[in-house]
Amino acid sequence: MPIDIKMPALSPTMEQGTLAKWLVKEGDTVSAGDILAEIETDKATMEFEAVDEGTILSIAIPEGSEDVKVGTVIATLGEEGEEAAAPAPKAKEKPAPKETKAEAQSEPAPAPTPAPASKAAAAPAQKGDRIVASPLARRIAEQKGVDLAAVKGSGPNGRIVKADVEATRPGAPAAEAQAVSRPLTEAVPDFGIPFEDVKLSSMRKVIARRLTESKQQVPHIYLTVDVRLDALLKLRAELNDALTSRGVKLSVNDMLIKALGLALMQVPACNVSFAGDVMRQYKRADISVAVSIPGGLITPIVTDPSAKGLAQISAEIGDLAARAKDGKLQPHEYQGGTASLSNMGMMGIKQFEAVINPPQGMIMAIGAGEKRPWVLEDGQLGVATVMSVTGSFDHRAIDGADGAQLMTAFRELVEKPLGLLA
Template structure:
């Protein structure tokens, strides 16, 4: 029987996507690992690989289609040995096991001739209630207790329809407040000004929503320091000379990533996430680095940056930035991170305040290094100075701890041999 190819969940937060481009057509033979399509998710444009072997007998969702829900059948595959013409006319075989990417409600079985057996209660796996991700999310939003619901899905699995008609738990349980979403403006006045309107891609929509939520829900505190770069620039020049044979060229940003990571190790009170009634302190410094990609801003991660050499950081950053610009980043390469770094110095920006990327609790914004009058040992001189501003989640990080982090960062950059020790 033919096998359905469904819209995958290419990131944990993905609920729908845009089928940007098909790379196969009806009648093509595909093997496991072949690239079939490009899908625009809530994070990036990613390639979708074939899992099974066979012949594409139908393309069910045209390329360019937006808002395709995860779990929607987008194409149909005839298995090896099947006649494609017969497979196209045959009913589609649904997979027997639930997959990680499935979010749509399972189809209900056709009624049998005999009286149907009452649906049995969900079979717990340990203490876990068996329910679809969509059902769990609806239950959480509506304050519904899943333990009191009988599931109508396979093996008593709770599905969307079971939860939608259920009543919230007792009034003592308050449903979590809905997260504020970005305001939608559907009718922009033009004032007779010549203009062009471009439809937002999924990445830009998510950026708009998350940044709005961050500014509405996170009390930001901003701390700025001026940092002398002369010693760091001298060290970079020496390191690049020694690394020339390895075809590695360190950037200032590579050294700043290392400096932020070591600062977080020195001031772990800033390497945290706020979780309502808990404060999570991380024991590893994973630095998310803002990169401008064609579809929008994305933040690939240098994991365990505090324990990596600057040459390792440089090589990883070069690879990740290239993949970001090409839309080839995998979810594990941009999801997570314990703190962020955003550098606009290459564009001549002197100083700016960045918006925190939750659930992280801090982001460091660095501007351009420039020649400024500077007091050195009581005498006026000229130095290369950079302004760096830390944005901190004041629910999780006190001002004094933020100040300690900024002082540690300043000290490491101005006396940079600690970055290579």
């Protein structure tokens, strides 16, 4: 009997996704492990594999469809020996056989098109207030200043693709300008100021929801220390000189990730998650590293940095960050972690307080290193390179004294960095 292929949950928190692209068509024969489609989640674009073999009898959800709920039937697979010519009904409401025939007879013939007859002809890309366009088309439109509301899509189901945007001239006539400024929400009153409502991406919606929940439900406590960087910068320069022949170049961030991992192992009371009636105590410190990508933020995970060398950490975070920006991370590479590190010092931010990413119990915010007056070891006033570091702690799980102990351990590891090599 036919097998329903359903929208998969590609991560523990996924509730819906965008069926970006079908890699098979009706009538194709597939085997277990074959790639069926590309699915966009809130964090990445992922490939969806077949788990059974057979023939694709029908495709119920066309590519380009957004907000497809997990568990929705997206296609039907026939068992070996079944006829591919008997696809399951694809309409939202299951019609009677006579109605289906009537609909087929009354349906106007499609305009001539070089696409196969089974593909729908191009349709307007706008459905109500929703514009169906590929992520690449959206990026190109933003760069060129093209209004997607005025572009006719040539892709499946009228989806706007790269070629459609590239063929459209930048700028918009008055009618198009009115379409752009049409309010998509009544949440913000119109005060007569020129505006454009931009629909939130799936990633931005999840970020907004999770950060709101974090600030509303997690009592944050903030602890800040000033950390002298001179010894760490000197050691980094010496290590990079020694590692040049191996093509390795350590960053300050690589060393701070290692320091946080070691500090959490030294102060296990901070390597926890609050879980209602229980406290989850982790036996390993996995560090989520905040990486800014187009449309939002993602936190790839460096697993157990306390047990890894600095060169290995550097290679891993470089690979993770590159694939994060390309949307190629697997769920286990960005979901989980026991604590987070967010470094905005490279952007010149002196100090900030980061929002905890539940169920983690803490996040460390790294500020910029800068020359400051400093009382040196001999008691004399001098100049040192100093950065401000702020830890945000879930006060339900972590007491202030334990948080202070972690911040002290982190500072000592940075100021006496040979401990990072032990």
